[in-house]
Amino acid sequence: MKNITELENIASQVRRDVLRMIHGASSGHPGxxxxxxxxxxxxxxxxxKHNPHKFEMNGTDEDLFFLSNGHLxxxxxxxxxxxxxxxxAELATFRKINSRxxxxxxxxxxxxxxxxxxxxxxxxxxxxxGAALAKKLNNDKKLVFTLHGDGELQEGQIWEAxxxxxxxKVDNLISTIDYNGQQIDGPTDQVLPLGDxxxxxxxxxxxxxxxxxxxxxxxxxxxxxxxxxxxxxxxxVIIMKTIMGQGVDFMMHxxxxxxxxxxxxxxxxxxxxxxxxxxxx
Numbered sequence: 001m002k003n004i005t006e007l008e009n010i011a012s013q014v015r016r017d018v019l020r021m022i023h024g025a026s027s028g029h030p031g032x033x034x035x036x037x038x039x040x041x042x043x044x045x046x047x048x049k050h051n052p053h054k055f056e057m058n059g060t061d062e063d064l065f066f067l068s069n070g071h072l073x074x075x076x077x078x079x080x081x082x083x084x085x086x087x088x089a090e091l092a093t094f095r096k097i098n099s100r101x102x103x104x105x106x107x108x109x110x111x112x113x114x115x116x117x118x119x120x121x122x123x124x125x126x127x128x129x130g131a132a133l134a135k136k137l138n139n140d141k142k143l144v145f146t147l148h149g150d151g152e153l154q155e156g157q158i159w160e161a162x163x164x165x166x167x168x169k170v171d172n173l174i175s176t177i178d179y180n181g182q183q184i185d186g187p188t189d190q191v192l193p194l195g196d197x198x199x200x201x202x203x204x205x206x207x208x209x210x211x212x213x214x215x216x217x218x219x220x221x222x223x224x225x226x227x228x229x230x231x232x233x234x235x236x237v238i239i240m241k242t243i244m245g246q247g248v249d250f251m252m253h254x255x256x257x258x259x260x261x262x263x264x265x266x267x268x269x270x271x272x273x274x275x276x277x278x279x280x281x
Contacts, residue, residue, distance in 0.1 A: 002045045008216050009277035010082060011041040015247050016274050017078035017091055017281065023267045025095035027103065031244040031257040032149060033075035035180050038216050039147070039240060040079045047223040049142060052085040055112040063142045064131055066116050068124020069149035069178065070104040071259065077101050080113040081281075088281045122155025124148065125175060129165050132173045143230055146175040151183030154192045159204075165235040166205030174226045176238040178213070182255040197239055207234045213242035248273055 002010070014037045022028030044050070048063040067076050074094060081088040093099035100109035104119030116127050124146055132144040152158065165173060177197065185191050194200075201208045207229055211222035219240070226236050244258070245251025248270040262270055 004217050004220065007041055007045055007220070008038075009275070010045060011037045011216065012247070012275045013278040013280075014041060014075065014078045014082060016271055016276060017082075017088075018074045019248070019262060019267055019270050019274075020280065021074045021078070021091055021094040021101075022261045023264075024092065026261050027095050028074050028261055029071040029259045030074070030248075030262070031182065031251060031255070031259075032069065032178060032180065033072045034248060034251065035213065035242040035244045035246045036072060036147065036178050036240075037075055037246070039176065039178075039213055039219055039242075040075055042216060042219045042223060043145060044079050044083045046220055047227065048145065052080075052083050052113070055085060057115055059115065059131070059142075060138070061140055061142060063145065064115065064128075065145045065147075066124045066128040066131070067105060067118050067147055068128075069121060069147060069152050070118025070124075072147070072149075073101070073103060073105050073118075076105065076113075077111075080111075082278065083113075085113040086111065091281045121149070121152040122157040125158055125161040125165075128173060128175070129161055129168075129170050132165075132170050133168070135172055136170075141172075141231070143227065144173050146173070148175060148177050149183065150177055150179045150181065150188055150194060150197075151191065153177065153194055153197075154188075162201070162204045162206065169233050170235050171231050171233050173235040174223075174230065174238065175235070176240050178242050179239050180242040180244045182244045182258065184255065184258045186255050201237050201239075205234060207232075207236045209236065209238045211238055211240050213240040214246055 100111040128146045251257040
C-alpha cells in the first residue's frame with residue numbers, strides 16, 4: 001500500500017514514460033493518457049488486489065481491469081511495467097516492429113496484464129460484464145474494473161451493456177468514465193452532446209459516484225467508497241472529471257493532443273514539467 005505522495009510520484013514518472021514512449025514511436029495518444037495517469041496509478045498501486053508476479057488470464061481470486069478506450073495503451077503499459085508485470089525496459093519498444101506493446105492492447109502477444117484486445121471503442125464494458133458474471137458463477141468475490149472515454153459513450157453497445165448490467169444485477173463491476181469533454185474531432189458537446197451523464201446512469205439503474213481525476217487523494221477515496229458499495233445489487237460507475245493533457249501546460253484543455261506525438265522540442269519542454277521520481281527506462 002502506497003501513501004498519497006508515493007502515488008503522486010509514480011504518476012509523475014508514468015506521465016514521463018507516456019511522453020517518451022509516444023515520442024520514440026512518433027505515434028500515439030498522449031492527451032487522455034496524461035489525464036488518466038493518476039486514476040490508473042491509484043487503481044493498480046492502491047485499490048486493486050492483483051498479483052503481477054503470477055499473471056493468469058482467468059484472474060481467479062484477483063481484481064480485474066479492462067481498458068475499453070484502448071488508445072490509452074501507453075499509459076496502461078507504463079503502469080503495468082511500474083507494477084512489475086514486465087520489465088520497464090520493454091517500454092522502449094512501444095509501437096515498434098514485433099513489439100508486444102502494440103498501439104492498442106492485444107492478447108496474441110501474451111503481454112502480462114492484458115486480458116482483452118482493445119481498440120474498437122464500446123466493447124470493453126461488455127467483456128467486463130462477462131468477466132464479472134464468471135466471478136459470480138465461481139463464487140469469486142473479487143471485483144472487475146473498467147475505464148471508458150466520454151466520447152466512447154457515443155457507441156450504442158455501451159448503452160446495451162449498461163442496461164444489461166443493471167438488469168442482471170452485476171454488482172461486482174466498477175466502471176469509470178474519463179470525462180474530459182474532448183474527443184478526436186473536438187469537444188464532445190460539439191461532436192455529440194452527452195447530456196446529463198449522472199442522471200442517465202441513475203435512470204439505467206446504476207449507482208453513481210463523481211470524482212476529480214486530477215486529485216490523487218480524492219481518486220483513492222472514491223475508489224475505496226466504490227468498493228464498499230459493491231455486492232449490493234447494482235453496478236457502480238465513477239464519473240471522473242479530468243483534463244486532457246494533465247501535467248503538461250501546452251497539452252491541456254484541447255483535443256489537439258488526442259493523437260499527436262510531441263517532437264523533440266515539445267518533449268523536452270513537457271518533461272521539464274514532470275519530476276523524474278523512479279528513473280526513466
